[in-house]
Amino acid sequence: MDRARDPADEKAEAAADDAHRASDGPWRQAWRQLRRNRMAMAGLVVVLVVGLSAMFAASVAPFDPRISESWETSLPPGARHLDLVNEIVLQKGSPRERDVPPRVLAAMQDGHDHVLTMEVLTEEVKQLRLTMDGAKVVQIQGDRAARLPKVELGEDDFLRAKEDGARIAARVLEPGAELPPGSPRKDGRWVLLAEWVRRAPDARRKVEAGFGYGAISRVLVDGAPHEGELRIRAEHVRDIRLDGERLEHVHLLGTDLNGYDVFSRIVYGGRISLLVGLVATLVSLTIGVVWGAVAAYAGGRVDVVMMRTVDVLYALPYIFLVIVLMTAFERSLIMLFVALGLVQWLTPARIVRGQALSLRRREFVEAAVTLGTRPAAILFRHIVPNTLGIVVVFTTLTIPAVVMEESFLAFIGLTVKFQGEPIDSWGALVESGRNALGVNGERWWMLVFPGAVMSLTLFSLNFLGDGLRDALDPRQKGRS
Amino acid sequence: MPLVLFVLVTLTFALIRAAPGSPFQGERNVPEQVRQQLEEKYGLNDPWYEQYGRYLGRLAQGDLGISTKYRDRTVNEIIRTGLPPTALLGGTAIVLALAIGLVAGTIGAVRQNSVFDYASMSVATLGMSVPTFVTGPVLVLVFAFAWKLLPVSASGFEVSYSAWPVAAVLALHVAWRVTERVRVGAAGFSWGREAACAWLAALLVAVAAALTLLVRNTALILPAVTLALPYGSRIARLMRAGMLEVVGQDYVRTARAKGLSETTVVVRHALKGGILPVVSFLGPAVTGILVGSLVVERIFAIPGLGREFVESALNRDYFLVLGIVILDGALLVTFNLVVDVVYGFLDPRIRYD
Numbered sequence: 001m002d003r004a005r006d007p008a009d010e011k012a013e014a015a016a017d018d019a020h021r022a023s024d025g026p027w028r029q030a031w032r033q034l035r036r037n038r039m040a041m042a043g044l045v046v047v048l049v050v051g052l053s054a055m056f057a058a059s060v061a062p063f064d065p066r067i068s069e070s071w072e073t074s075l076p077p078g079a080r081h082l083d084l085v086n087e088i089v090l091q092k093g094s095p096r097e098r099d100v101p102p103r104v105l106a107a108m109q110d111g112h113d114h115v116l117t118m119e120v121l122t123e124e125v126k127q128l129r130l131t132m133d134g135a136k137v138v139q140i141q142g143d144r145a146a147r148l149p150k151v152e153l154g155e156d157d158f159l160r161a162k163e164d165g166a167r168i169a170a171r172v173l174e175p176g177a178e179l180p181p182g183s184p185r186k187d188g189r190w191v192l193l194a195e196w197v198r199r200a201p202d203a204r205r206k207v208e209a210g211f212g213y214g215a216i217s218r219v220l221v222d223g224a225p226h227e228g229e230l231r232i233r234a235e236h237v238r239d240i241r242l243d244g245e246r247l248e249h250v251h252l253l254g255t256d257l258n259g260y261d262v263f264s265r266i267v268y269g270g271r272i273s274l275l276v277g278l279v280a281t282l283v284s285l286t287i288g289v290v291w292g293a294v295a296a297y298a299g300g301r302v303d304v305v306m307m308r309t310v311d312v313l314y315a316l317p318y319i320f321l322v323i324v325l326m327t328a329f330e331r332s333l334i335m336l337f338v339a340l341g342l343v344q345w346l347t348p349a350r351i352v353r354g355q356a357l358s359l360r361r362r363e364f365v366e367a368a369v370t371l372g373t374r375p376a377a378i379l380f381r382h383i384v385p386n387t388l389g390i391v392v393v394f395t396t397l398t399i400p401a402v403v404m405e406e407s408f409l410a411f412i413g414l415t416v417k418f419q420g421e422p423i424d425s426w427g428a429l430v431e432s433g434r435n436a437l438g439v440n441g442e443r444w445w446m447l448v449f450p451g452a453v454m455s456l457t458l459f460s461l462n463f464l465g466d467g468l469r470d471a472l473d474p475r476q477k478g479r480s
Numbered sequence: 481m482p483l484v485l486f487v488l489v490t491l492t493f494a495l496i497r498a499a500p501g502s503p504f505q506g507e508r509n510v511p512e513q514v515r516q517q518l519e520e521k522y523g524l525n526d527p528w529y530e531q532y533g534r535y536l537g538r539l540a541q542g543d544l545g546i547s548t549k550y551r552d553r554t555v556n557e558i559i560r561t562g563l564p565p566t567a568l569l570g571g572t573a574i575v576l577a578l579a580i581g582l583v584a585g586t587i588g589a590v591r592q593n594s595v596f597d598y599a600s601m602s603v604a605t606l607g608m609s610v611p612t613f614v615t616g617p618v619l620v621l622v623f624a625f626a627w628k629l630l631p632v633s634a635s636g637f638e639v640s641y642s643a644w645p646v647a648a649v650l651a652l653h654v655a656w657r658v659t660e661r662v663r664v665g666a667a668g669f670s671w672g673r674e675a676a677c678a679w680l681a682a683l684l685v686a687v688a689a690a691l692t693l694l695v696r697n698t699a700l701i702l703p704a705v706t707l708a709l710p711y712g713s714r715i716a717r718l719m720r721a722g723m724l725e726v727v728g729q730d731y732v733r734t735a736r737a738k739g740l741s742e743t744t745v746v747v748r749h750a751l752k753g754g755i756l757p758v759v760s761f762l763g764p765a766v767t768g769i770l771v772g773s774l775v776v777e778r779i780f781a782i783p784g785l786g787r788e789f790v791e792s793a794l795n796r797d798y799f800l801v802l803g804i805v806i807l808d809g810a811l812l813v814t815f816n817l818v819v820d821v822v823y824g825f826l827d828p829r830i831r832y833d
Contacts (some may be wrong), residue, residue, distance in 0.1 A: 315484040316491070317812055319771045320789070320805045324492060327793040328499030404611050411613040412774055412790050427613065434617040434779070441625030448621070451614035459609035 033471035040467020043460035054270035061264035069259040083247040084234040091229040113212040119239040156199035272425040277403040283341025288348030296356035389472040396465035545799035555803035566784035573707035580712040585719025607713030616779040723754035
């Protein structure tokens with residue numbers, strides 16, 4: 001706007017705005033209020049994004065959280081990785097589902113001809129005999145007991161103990177050098193039999209497979225046809241291309257210790273956390289609203305007894321009882337809803353009772369009484385609907401509390417089981433991330449990302465709740 | 481208060497009894513006969529009302545029974561060894577939370593809409609939303625792993641109370657000097673000089689003791705901060721809201737009109753009213769800190785009651801679970817009572833019949 005605004009103009013606009021506002025219903029007014037609250041709107045957006053992605057987890061998550069890729073454990077965030085299966089088996093004819101990568105399998109079905117090319121490392125294993133003094137190398141012997149002055153390992157090479165297959169972290173071996181920590185060690189003089197696995201770059205084989213109409217028609221190794229089945233372990237594949245296009249995927253937030261995609265686990269974990277939050281809140285709301293409204297409407301001695309009960313229960317250390325409940329009985333999802341719902345119903349009971357007490361004396365309720373409406377109808381048609389504003393605020397503020405409680409339970413090891421299988425909510429993810437940190441915290445992403453997503457969601461829900469409270473119940477504004 | 485405790489005991493007892501299975505069932509290598517003997521010894525084969533009656537009778541004498549897991553230890557013994565670390569951790573955390581929360585909240589309210597106000601309130605909202613089991617490991621990641629400033633686990637921290645008397649003398653001295661400078665305000669609205677001195681001294685003693693403790697025991701810093709963060713945030717927000725409400729009231733305006741300095745107005749007059757929401761929050765805060773210690777003790781491997789509780793619940797160690805729940809319940813109920821009394825003292829409008 002280039003015209004300077006006239007203050008009188010502004011005042012008139014504000015007045016018109018006010019008049020307009022007065023003509024709106026209370027819900028539209030609240031929505032207007034809320035829209036002006038930037039933090040609450042940001043919270044709403046985050047909550048919607050998280051909620052929707054949890055709802056449509058199957059299409060949002062790039063990987064199935066139940067399928068682990070054991071050859072790609074602990075990949076850092078953003079790691080690109082080849083599309084593989086544990087062991088690729090190439091043989092003329094239709095391959096079994098688990099023998100080729102899913103994308104290859106998908107491509108096979110379209111009826112066109114395709115070419116799959118791979119570069120595969122070949123391994124050469126040399127036996128080494130190391131005479132040790134504690135962790136110090138005294139002598140190295142290779143084939144036929146020939147003494148070796150020094151062994152230098154190439155980039156893809158590694159050493160492993162013959163006995164148990166444990167890796168020896170050394171890159172250079174020579175008499176007088178110490179084996180790095182993590183390697184096998186014993187006191188005094190001893191002999192370590194080791195294998196030197198060499199993966200020379202020039203020892204890569206080129207494997208080519210052509211296929212069409214759902215079946216593999218030819219398998220070539222370094223240009224020569226290969227008869228029978230060809231088994232290739234995932235860890236040996238250095239490159240895989242389908243019609244010249246590299247088959248690879250990205251683990252946006254890395255993978256965990258078992259090779260599960262962290263991002264997918266967070267999305268699926270959110271489903272459990274939010275579901276529990278929502279359902280337990282609804283359970284507590286139902287009990288609380290009915291309890292509070294009945295107490296207020298009945299009045300007298302009933303009211304006193306009902307509210308005294310609430311007072312006594314309020315003073316109990318509830319979470320301890322929930323823990324006892326969760327350990328004593330089967331840890332099913334329903335149990336969790338009940339346990340958490342039972343904790344939270346006290347607050348809405350008190351709030352609703354307070355509201356209902358004042359509503360009971362209002363004219364429209366008295367009119368209903370005069371007309372001979374049944375008490376139940378008065379309660380649920382006239383009183384309860386009028387407490388909805390407060391109930392909405394309570395819901396948005398209780399969901400994060402319940403999500404936090406559920407995650408807390410999952411964190412201390414009380415994960416929920418569904419059909420006998422534990423389900424990983426955000427709390428369980430944080431706990432497993434904490435256990436996976438490593439000696440120096442080098443695998444931080446398994447802890448930080450689930451924690452961050454969870455905190456962001458709780459943060460947003462809290463802001464949204466605060467905003468809603470300001471919008472629906474202006475008297476409470478500014479309180480915390 | 482006894483009613484609450486009674487309900488708690490009964491409810492917990494009923495829950496544990498209603499659970500299927502026996503505490504000895506999960507253990508392997510326990511022959512059927514031995515199991516029956518064990519159940520006999522703990523009286524688990526008697527009808528429930530006899531067990532309940534016996535338990536109540538023993539409880540009245542302060543005997544919490546024998547652990548079914550560690551068969552040579554009584555619950556009283558386990559609690560005696562587990563309570564000091566938990567109490568130390570919880571006490572330090574709540575003092576830290578109060579110190580940070582009260583100061584940040586008061587400054588936020590006095591300098592409303594300043595940069596400090598916005599910054600501290602944003603941090604406080606964040607602190608409230610991030611659960612302790614996220615902050616704990618992340619703090620470990622940053623301070624113990626990346627920067628290597630503080631130890632990872634607090635399993636070996638020294639339980640010492642020697643810091644407290646030193647801190648007390650120091651704090652009393654400081655409090656005396658401070659209150660000397662704050663003149664007595666208008667009658668009816670002011671604390672007596674002695675009362676003000678006592679309050680301030682108590683808080684300062686606690687803060688000083690907590691700080692000395694932390695300096696002597698660096699292993700305690702991370703767990704205490706982790707535990708204190710959400711409650712410090714909440715206290716800061718409550719304090720700010722409470723102060724804002726009070727600052728606009730007539731008696732504060734009167735105090736200003738008398739020409740009292742801003743510090744005197746805030747410290748002597750506004751603070752007393754503004755602190756009310758914080759005081760009523762202290763009851764829930766203590767509950768929260770007890771619950772939080774379940775998590776924090778697990779993260780930092782502290783051999784306290786919280787860890788003991790989770791393990792006993794998982795092991796179905798009936799009497800230990802009952803004992804800890806009762807102890808925590810009693811602590812909470814007592815604390816709520818203290819809070820109520822303090823509340824009445826601060827706000828004379830409230831009377832308990």
